Amino acid sequence: MKKTIRAFAPATVANVSCGFDILGFAIDELGDQVEVSLSETPGLKVVKIEGDGGRLPYEAEKNTCTVAIQAMLDHLGFTKGMEISLYKGLPLGSGMGSSAASAAAALVAANALLGYPFDKKQLVNFAIEAERIACGAAHADNVAPSLLGGFVLIRDYEPLDVIKLPVPKGLYCTLLHPHLELNTSDSRSVLRTQISLKDSTIQSGNIAGLIAGLFQEDYNLISRSLKDVIAEPTRALLIPGFYELREAIQTIGALGSGISGSGPTIFTLSPSQAIAKEVGSAGKEVFKKIGLDVDVYISEVNDRGAYVI
């Protein structure tokens, strides 16, 4: 019987507030699964995609699973073939790292199939090749946390410098995914290309505070630091309900909120599951009022990352 390995990779939040473009974290349970097996014929072949509503490509040079695995195989000089099945658990284009989860799950499964030639940190290098295809930029702030779990800092890209950060105990995330289409190029085009020295300094102070808060397990400091003065002021305008939600959760005890990736999903961090649930209820109310359907996911911040099932 053909050896088959199946892996799971979680959803992720990138652009974590003041960590715009450099910080992401992973979610529990919600994610994609990929099954990989060796094939008699050379080359990579996507044999099945489920849960995507028919929107994802089967072509090996366009599918994030195969692009990621191909980058790994090229590095190894491996020439045999593989068959890949993708089971999407994540909605597409939601800002929850959908393409990243597929690439991460594919790599973890293929890596296991080959006897673990790489550790998970090394796999990030191959996963960003898939992001280049899926998003037009080889960004790592979704794939790295999806692979490694926890909070992950991308300090630099030249060369890639990925730093796993500690996750304070009991830190929960509420994801609110309003049903609206957000054009990624719109999200990018509203970003200012020049920012004031003052805003840049404020952003630096807040990311420094957030990192210190994660190490010190200081929820109050994390909360004070969860402020994005660079991307959020313009991007939030594209997301109805964003500021209404922030106001609604002010008295609940959540630590802060922000845009997940480039949206439209909004993330909120909370110091307990109970508060994370209250945030979810408050969020449903907010989006009900403005007439938008919303999916709510509540999860502990996932410190494990992608794994073989």
Place this chain on the structure above:
Amino acid sequence: MKKTIRAFAPATVANVSCGFDILGFAIDELGDQVEVSLSETPGLKVVKIEGDGGRLPYEAEKNTCTVAIQAMLDHLGFTKGMEISLYKGLPLGSGMGSSAASAAAALVAANALLGYPFDKKQLVNFAIEAERIACGAAHADNVAPSLLGGFVLIRDYEPLDVIKLPVPKGLYCTLLHPHLELNTSDSRSVLRTQISLKDSTIQSGNIAGLIAGLFQEDYNLISRSLKDVIAEPTRALLIPGFYELREAIQTIGALGSGISGSGPTIFTLSPSQAIAKEVGSAGKEVFKKIGLDVDVYISEVNDRGAYVI
């Protein structure tokens, strides 16, 4: 006999590379001393200043010691008088936090004289009033590390949010103070007021990496993160020898270098005293070649801050 209390406060490095405007650290040994005693007559009076070459003002509303103490006494509603003697150990206008050390020593002495109504973190609020007089801006990135010791993050000013960070064991600093006058307003005027989004993101990644490196005691990460793409590229042009020094220390094993405060002093961080000394020797050579006298100070990063002698 009149009760007299004498305190010491150390020199500090502010604008620590990627921590421009938000991060400072304290040095050992080098610093100012201030002696404070209660007086029969109301008001604050500077009775002695030594070591300043006659350049510092005796007027209570202009001297950083008295301005700082006055801010504290106003807060307490204290109306008796004090006499203050200042013993400068720090050169003026060198970028080593000279005015901050005077204010910090004055506050620690006066606070002790009054039976410790405040902890050192609270004293930062009074010390920045002295910086407002001395530097024209109420910045805290010298006074906070001079008071508290170690690396100190100033996350925000509204309200003031001061976070003490850990100091990795065996971290040494070499300060090179070339004998040249640098006009503070020149140092400020060469700063760009608009920053590209890319540079701002790079700076954020580096300060996040530096904070993580301090917590993880990861010298390699600290070294990779010690890069300032915002202030240094323009300010370094005002400091002859800056890039020559960086080149000279590349093979010695130092972690990185930067402008101390707004210069002209250059700081270098090293993972041992031996390397810090080698940096000092290399620095002397560099400045000898370009015909500038230089003072060299080598010190462990001081985790103690200001104290009563």
